[in-house]
Amino acid sequence: MDHLTKLENKSIHILREAYANFKDLGMLWSIGKDSTVLLHLARKTFFGHVPFPLIHIDTHYKIPEMIAYRDNYAKQWKLDMIYGENTEALKSRMTFPNGNCSRLECCRLLKAEALKSTLNATGTRYRLNHEIGEYEIEKNPRPFTGVIVGVRSDEEGSRSKERYFSPRDHKNDWHIGDQPPEFWNQYKTDFAPGTHVRIHPLLDWTELDLWEYIQRENIPMVSLYFDKGEGKRYRSLGCWTCTQPVESTARTVEEIVEELRSGKFSNIAERSGRAQDKEDGGGLEELRKDGYM
Structure with a gap:
């Protein structure tokens, strides 16, 4: 078994563990290479079907080609596609491009806060209606108790501190020192009620691994x-x-x-x-x- 196949098998195992253990499960799709490889792995894991919603956080400042790519493949692959946003920050123009806050504050508002309100169902969520090919406000949204994310430990320092199954509290805050150990292939999937869990099937992949896998699998x-x-x-x-x-x-x-x-x-x-x-x-x-x- 070659290196890429070993990585693929471990990621598929983690995806199946996540699906078996978390009722309200979603997967983040940022349109980047990591989460697109993750989407490919999910389709492979479940034989062409993705049995949970895809979630995108739309800051309304993404490069337009990214949004076009998202919607094209969401329709082509019949994905259950949801996007969320920080409507209040956008309406009040509390963003870096509008000159009203720093880049980091803009990220906090348009990404971190939007993500939390999307996951806990307190913010407005939009869901793709495949019959009309348009997004509609989601009615009666449910919170996600688990979310699959394309995080890699080598990409950036704080990501190296993650676990494959990484708990957050009920506010989605991450307490780095309070994470379960993961020895060999033993993962903790039983958490207290109210715990939100991030699942990271790509944690051991490198940038080169990703592109070699994209090449091998011919992923668009x-x-x-x-x-x-x-x-x-x-x-x-x-x-x-x-x-x-x-x-x-x-x-x-x-x-x-x-x-x-x-x-x-x-x-x-x-x-x-x-x-x-x-x-x-x-x-x-x-x-x-x-x-x-």
Whole structure:
């Protein structure tokens, strides 16, 4: 069994454990490479069907191509697609692009707070109606007790402190020192009532693992990851106001794999193009304690 197949099998095992143990389960889909690989794994795990909703947090500042990609594949693959937002912050223009708060505060409001209100069903949620091909306000939304996330431990410092099954309190706050140990393939899935659990099937994957798997499985990716003749491409995706491309001439998955194997980015953080990381001193631990993905 090769390295990628071992990673795939472990991720599939964790997905099945999550589905077996959490009643109200959802999966975050940010449209990036990690969560799109996770979506592919979920479809493979359940034989082409995804038996839980996909959740996207729409800041309304995502690169337009990302939203078009989301809706295209949600319709094509018949996904149960939900998106949430921080309506109050958007209406009051309490955002960084409007000049009314810092990048980190903008992330807290449009991502962390929006995520928490979407997961606990206190905020407005929109669900794709496949019959008309449009999103409608979800009626009688239920809180999610577990959510599957495409977090990788090598992507950013605070993510390395996660568990495969990582509990949050009833407010979705993360207490890093109060996490269960995970030895070998033994995972804690029995938590006290009111506990919200984040599940991380990709925790052991690396950036190179992802792209080699994308190559092997022929997974469609949003074209922002590829150079379009300008000598630049995105390595990590987010809001257009805070995300910058990297210098790269890779136009295909194969070229990205070769670029990563060469060590070109060995001394450059994967999220180096994310301005909010720099504002936070290179880490996102405080934001993630408060619910950030």
